[in-house]
Amino acid sequence: MAEKVLLVDDETDFLDALSQRMEARGMNVSTSSNAAEALKRVQDETFDAIVLDLQMPGMDGLEALKMIKKENPELQIILLTGHATVEKGIEAMKLGAMDFVEKPSDIETLTEKIKKAQAKKMVLVEKRTEEKMKEILANKAW
Amino acid sequence: MEKDWEKLAFEGLAFFGRMSASVSHEIKNVMAVINENAGLVEDLALLADRGAALDPERLKRTAAAIQKQIRRGDGIVKNMNAFAHSVDEPVRRVSLDETLGLMVALSQRFAATRCVTLSAGEPAGVSVVTNPYFLENCIHLCLAFALDSAGSGKAITAVAESEEDGGRIRFSGIEAPTGPFPSQTALEVARAIDARLEFNQTGKTLVIILPAKIQG
Numbered sequence: 001m002a003e004k005v006l007l008v009d010d011e012t013d014f015l016d017a018l019s020q021r022m023e024a025r026g027m028n029v030s031t032s033s034n035a036a037e038a039l040k041r042v043q044d045e046t047f048d049a050i051v052l053d054l055q056m057p058g059m060d061g062l063e064a065l066k067m068i069k070k071e072n073p074e075l076q077i078i079l080l081t082g083h084a085t086v087e088k089g090i091e092a093m094k095l096g097a098m099d100f101v102e103k104p105s106d107i108e109t110l111t112e113k114i115k116k117a118q119a120k121k122m123v124l125v126e127k128r129t130e131e132k133m134k135e136i137l138a139n140k141a142w
Numbered sequence: 143m144e145k146d147w148e149k150l151a152f153e154g155l156a157f158f159g160r161m162s163a164s165v166s167h168e169i170k171n172v173m174a175v176i177n178e179n180a181g182l183v184e185d186l187a188l189l190a191d192r193g194a195a196l197d198p199e200r201l202k203r204t205a206a207a208i209q210k211q212i213r214r215g216d217g218i219v220k221n222m223n224a225f226a227h228s229v230d231e232p233v234r235r236v237s238l239d240e241t242l243g244l245m246v247a248l249s250q251r252f253a254a255t256r257c258v259t260l261s262a263g264e265p266a267g268v269s270v271v272t273n274p275y276f277l278e279n280c281i282h283l284c285l286a287f288a289l290d291s292a293g294s295g296k297a298i299t300a301v302a303e304s305e306e307d308g309g310r311i312r313f314s315g316i317e318a319p320t321g322p323f324p325s326q327t328a329l330e331v332a333r334a335i336d337a338r339l340e341f342n343q344t345g346k347t348l349v350i351i352l353p354a355k356i357q358g
Contacts, residue, residue: 010254011171013207017178024185055167057254058294082170083163103170104177 002028003118004046008038008064009053009080021107027114035064042068047075049098049117051110054081054088062088062095069096074124076117080105150276150334153327157279164251165222172215179208221247228274233356236274238302238309239265245281246300252286257294260285263301268309271355276334281311283328284339284348288313290320308354316346323348 005027009015012033019029030045032038035056042050050068054061065077076098081088089100098120099113182204190196224244239262246262253260281300288298298315324332324339332339338351 011175013211014171014175014178017175017182017204017207021178021181021185024189055255057257060255082167082174103174105174107178107181 002026003048003114004028004030005114006030006032006038006041006045006047006050008032008035008050008056008061010034010056011053018107022111022114025107025111027111035059035061038064039067042072042075048121049114050075050077051101051114052077052079054079054092062092065092065095065097074121074128076121078110078113078117145334146330149327149330153331154275154279157282161225161248161282162222165218165248168218168251169215172211172218175211176208176215179204179211217247225278228278231274233271233273235269235271236277238268238270238311238352241274241277242281242300242302242311245278245285249282249285249289253289253298256289256292258289258292259297260289261297261299263299266302266304266309268302268304270309270352272335272352273356276331277337277352280328280331280335280337280339280350283325283331284311284313284350287320287323287325287328288316288348291316291318293317305351308352310352311350313348314346316341316343316348319343 003026005022007015007019007022007029008031010033015031015033019031022029030041030047032041035052036059038050038052052061052064056064059067061079061081065079068075068077073096077096078099078101079092079097080101080103082103092100098117101110101113183201186196186200186204221244225248243262246260249260285298285300288300292298292315296315296317298313300311300313303310303312319341323341328339332350336353336356340349340351342348
């Protein structure tokens with residue numbers, strides 16, 4: 001199944017080229033040029049992975065990560081950054097980021113991480129469905 | 143008043159670090175766009191190898207996107223080079239328009255992250271004899287305060303003007319000051335170039351007043 005990905009970066013030329021390359025690799029790609037727009041999209045649609053730039057005008061990537069994770073804990077987020085400092089990496093992981101990729105990135109590495117994100121999300125969704133089913137079965141008077 | 147060279151050395155180095163970090167981040171973004179567009183050409187070549195038709199328009203668009211980033215990167219590196227050369231001479235005649243233009247260009251990323259529009263006003267043809275590096279440092283500290291105090295979606299304008307005996311740089315659009323100004327660091331840096339800082343909260347302006355010639 002095609003991975004559904006949301007790419008978020010304020011560099012529109014970057015979004016343009018990367019989304020074309022990801023689509024050529026069979027992914028279903030949507031783009032947002034700012035975090036606020038991305039948050040709205042996440043409320044309306046589901047994604048297997050979000051590739052999020054760390055530094056953007058207005059709301060930065062870490063702030064957006066916090067908000068997305070609060071609303072959709074199962075969403076898998078890969079952070080993109082010009083400077084991958086250890087501190088930022090640790091902070092991002094603590095906030096629930098799945099991975100960290102430094103710019104300029106290698107498309108094959110990014111694709112691999114997106115596939116892992118999709119698999120991880122599927123496991124989480126299945127687990128949640130199973131828990132719900134168990135809850136229904138336990139509470140329902142048959 | 144005495145100049146505290148130890149504090150100035152520390153702030154001077156910290157200023158160089160902040161500017162270098164910002165510029166390197168911008169260069170990384172330029173490289174990332176070039177990298178993806180070069181990859182796109184590679185993808186198109188692989189598809190052509192497998193018999194797909196090459197679309198010349200798509201290739202032209204990709205080449206144009208790369209050239210655009212090369213120009214952007216060249217501008218960033220030129221500005222960084224001019225900034226690095228500002229430590230060549232401790233005291234020299236400096237065009238306030240050029241120095242302000244350089245600092246405004248180097249501060250665009252700081253402005254963008256705060257969603258503030260930053261621009262330089264019309265050139266005034268003013269020059270003073272000063273320490274170019276500490277003048278840039280002083281402008282940077284004023285710009286940082288102005289950008290933090292502008293408010294999202296607002297604009298900061300910086301303009302060089304002539305004074306009776308020297309020159310001045312005026313920053314306008316300081317809507318909601320984030321705190322008192324000048325800070326101890328800004329005062330110290332202004333003192334290094336014999337400058338005065340005047341913040342007018344009612345008029346929402348901040349001014350650096352510079353003598354025609356720095357004292358020793």
